[in-house]
Amino acid sequence: MLAAAERLASESKIQFVIAISSAKQRKDIDQLVAGSEVNFKVVENETYDALNASDAAAVTSGTATLETGIIGTPLVIVYKTSAFNYKLLEPFIDVPHYGLINLIAGERLAKELIQNDFTAQTLVDEITRLLQPDVNAEMRVRLKETADKLGYGGASKRAAEAILKIVG
DSSP, rough: OOOHHHHHHHHHHHOOEEEESSSHHHHHHHHHHTSSOOOOOEEEHHHHHHHHHOEEEESSSSHHHOOOOOOTEEEEEEEEOOHHHHHHHGGGOOOSSSSHHHHHTOOOOSEEEEGGGGOHHHHHHHHHTTTHHHHHHHHHHHHHHHHHHHHHSSSHHHHHHHHHHHOO
């Protein structure tokens, strides 16, 4: 992700926000971005505000993909683990999509860059695509339609039920 941010920053005027949930993560993030020429804004406990203000997001697979989709921020889903873990666990994963927002949508709405598909260049390419005004607007419409499937009030329960239908 850092390499992708550096490439994007060298090609255009993009601002980067890293949303973290605890002060403990701040030290790790500060060490990770130390020496980078990219000016990262790190926000703590302001994830939803950061997503609302963003034109696009790279989000690691998990509940954050659903939250990002409900907020309506165009996203690319990224995930990479050790080759050993991936080879060990991947055969047990039997779902058509990794991202929860894609599972709810019933289609690959957000591109999923998983394991070997996740490189700095593939992330740069997808973020660049998502920042195109027509692509961005279309994804926002489709994310809203997907979020509307969950309704209002009790959305967590309906999301869980929808996912259980897919995996069960």
